Amino acid sequence: MAAHASPGPAGTTIYSVADAAGVSIATVSRVLAGSQVVSQRTRDKVLAAVDRLDYTPSASARSLAVRQHEALGLVLPELDGPYFSELLMGFEEAAADLGLSVVLSLADRGRGLDATRFQRLAAGVDGLAVLGGIVDDEALRRTARQKPLLVVAGAETPGVDRLSAENVTSSTELTSHLLGTHGRTAPVFVGDPDIAPDVRQRHDGFVAALEAHDVAVPEPLRVGLRESDGVAAAELLLARHARPDAVVCANDETALAVLDRLVDAGLDVPGEVSVTGWDDIMTARYVRPGLTTVRQPVRELGALVARRLHERITGVDPAPQDALATRVVLRGSCGCPGDARRTRP
Amino acid sequence: MAAHASPGPAGTTIYSVADAAGVSIATVSRVLAGSQVVSQRTRDKVLAAVDRLDYTPSASARSLAVRQHEALGLVLPELDGPYFSELLMGFEEAAADLGLSVVLSLADRGRGLDATRFQRLAAGVDGLAVLGGIVDDEALRRTARQKPLLVVAGAETPGVDRLSAENVTSSTELTSHLLGTHGRTAPVFVGDPDIAPDVRQRHDGFVAALEAHDVAVPEPLRVGLRESDGVAAAELLLARHARPDAVVCANDETALAVLDRLVDAGLDVPGEVSVTGWDDIMTARYVRPGLTTVRQPVRELGALVARRLHERITGVDPAPQDALATRVVLRGSCGCPGDARRTRP
């Protein structure tokens, strides 16, 4: 029965260890699983053999036997700003705490993750989280039928569960601050509501605030979320006859670019115009004036996603909380005095 | 033989598909592997069944059968700045191109990755890359005996291969620029050479430049690599009677904090003192003056690591190139005029 026992460091299996220790593979397995039924003497023998052979059990064999991969999948776009890194960190930490490893798949800039790669990922995990807008709905739905699947910050997809941070209320709060405290009357929203549900919600909140203050709602400046999009937006804004007195950007990257370009063009920020962002990335603290923005509990979101997935996998009924609260961070760029630059999270 | 055929989406195996399609599991396997020997008719039947049952093959079963995990492991510290994210992106992209998935493990802030978690990770991959200084040498060596293992930017460990970006030469170049072009005479190095081999090498390069210019070599300011460490360093510097006229920091995070604190204290940067960093993170472009720094090809490093690992796994002899060239990026903080702020990589 021990025709296995192939030597060589590369091929050490539970059989080699069993042979070396003079016990059966069941015993080796028990020792390694920490079972208490094994006698001390035997345990020592096994452990010695394990050590001597540098034995590392094969995860796939174990997975096959226990019918669990003990791994969670995560699909993210490029890790540009701190946003996704934070999400990833929260996710990984929570997963590690649950004894699960995480398999990461990054979508290529622009085009999403192809179905094949997504399938391969799904094949090796017990459940997975996908950032909204990367994988197409059909593939999502198909996988959701197989194993626990959570979409983070994405669109409402029938048959797929979703989780994200709160957007609408904070956006209303931020915009109201601009209108009320700083008396702005001609704000504009920079970002394309159709590009992502999060942006849409932020725009919704923006609109709600304007309506509450009886301010006419302007058409949003439909640009992407990258630095270069912010530059483009600023140019567009500068070319206008009637300039806005407040620029509410969909995220920090664009806001910083807008801020920078506006100042370069000789405008007084926040004197003539307020600029706000969203996410509170590191650079937001460093520019002058500091960027007023909204801090999302991204890391907690990541952790929550992982835990939720685990609940699903183990069959526990998950709690129904569905959006994490965010917080407005006031700095100089909206007109507030406080330079909260050195304020750390 | 088909006593398997358990229904239910969760339990669809190759047996269910074979049953549903009226063929043997071997044929299903062939179709899914894209083998050309299967007739078109049969192929269609199988594919239809696969679709109807939402079949997703089990990765662990496949791994066990082919004796390959088809995955690469990566161990990183917290994803703070853009450095590790870039590395990760390069790694992931290259791995994906090779058809490998990546299993990520993040070390907790401060304390490294415990041996158990590291072992678990190693158990499920064909090879792994570890950032230097996270996992202890013994564990590293043990794993290196089992499967391909690469240490990135870490210390020279006997029996373990290492890969990193070039440091010494660029540091000498940068420091010489300060001494020569800007006529600095009292530079100081901020960073603890003992904290990481990369820092040590940067310090070595710094020292080499001073010696070449016959400038006395001062004791380095031994602080960590985080923003707060930079603040502390700046305080220390400000408290000195004889202030340096150039501060060469081990990375951008500390450099930015130093720059910020120095300017706040009323010093003229770069008039009275030059400040330089290392890494060229996003914020370096945004501060005024722009931060002179060194750009590392981090993403390429990550990709290279993945490819190298793959070469080892497949038994190809890897090329011997061992350090990637870096590039000094001159901006305002050293005294150079050009505001290269909007220069993109």
Added chain:
DNA sequence: CACCTCCTTGTAAGCGCTTACAACTTTGTA
């Protein structure tokens, strides 16, 4: 001293997949 109970270890049956080999069909050719 026989017998029962508890403790420890071994036996063997999978987990879901790949793949060498065998077996059966077709098709082509003499």
Added chain:
DNA sequence: TACAAAGTTGTAAGCGCTTACAAGGAGGTG
């Protein structure tokens, strides 16, 4: 029409591990 050569499909033996169950041994009791 017989037979060889392809072409196609099935059989079965693992891959390395977990775990229910069986079996053996040690110790205790009547």
